Amino acid sequence: MTAVELRPWQVAARSAYHAHAPRDFLAVATPGAGKTTYALAIAGDLLAAGTVERVTVVCPTEHLKRQWADAAHRMGVVLDPAFTNAAITHAKGADGVAVTYAQVAQAPHLHAGRTRARRTLVILDEIHHAGDARTWGDGVAEAFEDAARRLALTGTPFRTDTSQIPFVDYVEGRDGSRRSRADFTYGYPEALADRVVRPVLFLAYSGTMRWRTRAGDEVAARLGEPLTNDLTAQALRTALDPGGQWIPDVLSAADRRLGEVRREVPDAAGLVIATDTVAARAYARLIAEICGEKPVVVLSDEAGASDRIEDFAVGRQRWMVAVRMVSEGVDIPRLCVGVYATSTATALFFSQAVGRFVRARRPGETASVFVPSVPVLLQFAADIEVQRDHVLGRVDGGDDLGLGIEDVAAARRTEAASGELLGQAFEAVESEAAFDRAVFDGTEYAHVGTAGHGDSEQFFLALPGFADPGEVGAHLRSAGARAAAGPPPGDTPPGDSPPGDSPPAAAVDQMPQADHRVLAGLRRELNALVGAYARRTGAPHATVHARLRRDCGGPAVPLADADEIGKRVHTLRQWLAKP
Numbered sequence: 001m002t003a004v005e006l007r008p009w010q011v012a013a014r015s016a017y018h019a020h021a022p023r024d025f026l027a028v029a030t031p032g033a034g035k036t037t038y039a040l041a042i043a044g045d046l047l048a049a050g051t052v053e054r055v056t057v058v059c060p061t062e063h064l065k066r067q068w069a070d071a072a073h074r075m076g077v078v079l080d081p082a083f084t085n086a087a088i089t090h091a092k093g094a095d096g097v098a099v100t101y102a103q104v105a106q107a108p109h110l111h112a113g114r115t116r117a118r119r120t121l122v123i124l125d126e127i128h129h130a131g132d133a134r135t136w137g138d139g140v141a142e143a144f145e146d147a148a149r150r151l152a153l154t155g156t157p158f159r160t161d162t163s164q165i166p167f168v169d170y171v172e173g174r175d176g177s178r179r180s181r182a183d184f185t186y187g188y189p190e191a192l193a194d195r196v197v198r199p200v201l202f203l204a205y206s207g208t209m210r211w212r213t214r215a216g217d218e219v220a221a222r223l224g225e226p227l228t229n230d231l232t233a234q235a236l237r238t239a240l241d242p243g244g245q246w247i248p249d250v251l252s253a254a255d256r257r258l259g260e261v262r263r264e265v266p267d268a269a270g271l272v273i274a275t276d277t278v279a280a281r282a283y284a285r286l287i288a289e290i291c292g293e294k295p296v297v298v299l300s301d302e303a304g305a306s307d308r309i310e311d312f313a314v315g316r317q318r319w320m321v322a323v324r325m326v327s328e329g330v331d332i333p334r335l336c337v338g339v340y341a342t343s344t345a346t347a348l349f350f351s352q353a354v355g356r357f358v359r360a361r362r363p364g365e366t367a368s369v370f371v372p373s374v375p376v377l378l379q380f381a382a383d384i385e386v387q388r389d390h391v392l393g394r395v396d397g398g399d400d401l402g403l404g405i406e407d408v409a410a411a412r413r414t415e416a417a418s419g420e421l422l423g424q425a426f427e428a429v430e431s432e433a434a435f436d437r438a439v440f441d442g443t444e445y446a447h448v449g450t451a452g453h454g455d456s457e458q459f460f461l462a463l464p465g466f467a468d469p470g471e472v473g474a475h476l477r478s479a480g481a482r483a484a485a486g487p488p489p490g491d492t493p494p495g496d497s498p499p500g501d502s503p504p505a506a507a508v509d510q511m512p513q514a515d516h517r518v519l520a521g522l523r524r525e526l527n528a529l530v531g532a533y534a535r536r537t538g539a540p541h542a543t544v545h546a547r548l549r550r551d552c553g554g555p556a557v558p559l560a561d562a563d564e565i566g567k568r569v570h571t572l573r574q575w576l577a578k579p
Helices: 008-020 035-049 062-074 101-106 108-117 127-131 134-143 188-193 229-240 246-264 277-291 305-314 347-354 375-382 408-412 453-461 469-485 515-537 541-552 562-577
Strands: 024-029 054-059 096-100 120-124 149-154 170-172 178-180 184-186 200-212 218-223 269-274 296-298 319-322 335-341 367-372 427-431 434-440 443-445
Touching: 008 024, 008 035, 008 184, 024 035, 035 054, 035 062, 035 120, 035 149, 054 062, 054 101, 054 108, 062 096, 062 305, 096 101, 101 108, 101 134, 108 120, 108 134, 127 134, 127 149, 200 229, 200 246, 200 375, 200 453, 218 229, 229 246, 229 367, 229 427, 246 269, 246 277, 246 335, 246 367, 246 453, 269 277, 277 296, 277 319, 296 305, 335 347, 347 375, 367 375, 375 434, 427 515, 434 453, 434 469, 443 469, 515 541, 515 562, 541 562
Parallel strands: 024 149, 024 184, 054 096, 054 120, 120 149, 200 367, 269 319, 269 335, 296 319, 335 367
Antiparallel strands: 170 178, 200 218, 200 427, 200 434, 434 443
16 A cells, blocks of 8 residues: 555554454554554555545644645545635545644534545544634534544643543543543653654753842742742743843754754754744844854744745754744654743643654664753653643642643643733843753753763763764763762862862962853853843843944854953943943
8 A cells, every 4th residue: 555664563553453443543652653654554544445435634733734645645645735614625536635623613514514425534633632622622523423433643641631632532540530541552662662763862951030020029030949830930931031141052052962963963953942923033033143044933823834844844954943833743853952942831732842853764863952940841851751641530630730831721822922921011131041950761960071060061062963872871871970979089170179288369360260161150240240231221131232242243142252251241341330
């Protein structure tokens, strides 16, 4: 039926399907495993056997309709992705159509009529979307109630709410809750062992944040420290503000990591996932300054977004910046580095976002994802291998899947202004980024490297871009053990003095420091002076930084060396000294 060779798990899932010939079948497979190919293999089998006469694929976005049609063509199945509700009939010669959940919800009676007219296989891609809105769930239930076969697919925890998903079986547990039941499951650990997906190295960044509340009070907190949910949300928003220093520093680190990966994987690319369109465009400008190449910006409300994704998927550009459109289902295997720069903090969205980076092309590729050092995100990173079910009627009413920075409805509103997400006035004052820790294979590594804790960031950024997961894990464990043991007896870390042999106070200032520590100190001083000058003049931080670059020359702060930043510090002191 097809020239596409199926993976072992796809063969097993195909056999499981045909062994029972069910009307409803739920397949749960980790993102990047190949759910599309599997489902199309089933579709081809049923069409060839005459079990069904038509195929309808329902997916979350317009772009995915085209992606499904392209994949179907390779599998010998013809889908019409241009079908509209107004057209009523699909293109001549097609075996069926690809539509969106929104499209079905707009005219469920139309799709119900088409389904009754011919024996139809309905493939429900990422079926948890059928619970996004009451109209979507009701529309899917009405439209496909009479389908001959229904094949539901998902790759992530279903939902963080309790909206029941149509055509999914739920089994009651001992605690009284009802839990979704999958007919076949292929999790991330199995896919990793089969080398179907890449392992993921998470790099978490903290830093001190300052912001101003609606009442005019200034609040300071360190990202990643124990805080209330509200304070964590505000600290995170401050970090993600493009006018601060956290985002430029993290983007610069991510670009350095991407450069290292491209040594071994020349077409490797990076993706920044932003909260809204305003932030996405601002991040794109920062990336252009950092690497000298304009990134591809993908916003779902702009014409040509699907074309830009397809061009990027086969191109060699370094970076793409998107809001939600590339967070789920979109297949760009060359994505190796990601920056999670969004305030959405649900297990569902996080897993789907990480899923964009795990699609393996050949053994030895490792993905790197940069995240804010927020406890719930670090927990998601540590639990990336955990397979969750959808639970109805949780007896304690709890929800351990999200922080509450945004509820599910807000998380699914695309590209709202960030200031509206929390429904309150908010002003970021300043931020700084500091490497916090790495998470790999569920283990945290805070301090590694050969020359001291300050080298940890560079150690991770410089890891080989192409290495066996076992080698990466062994390398990290070895480096972590060396750091935990401390320097060998009699060996003094750079910049320190042996006990009882402290240098004279006058000599301390003359002792050389590691370049990265000097640079970090100058950046902190610059940020503090910029904040002071901004408070005095009322000018935004970004405006002050732009004026400094104009007067002093040099690149953006993430690319500036110690001399260039020192010159700006000196200039700012002169400005502040004036009445």
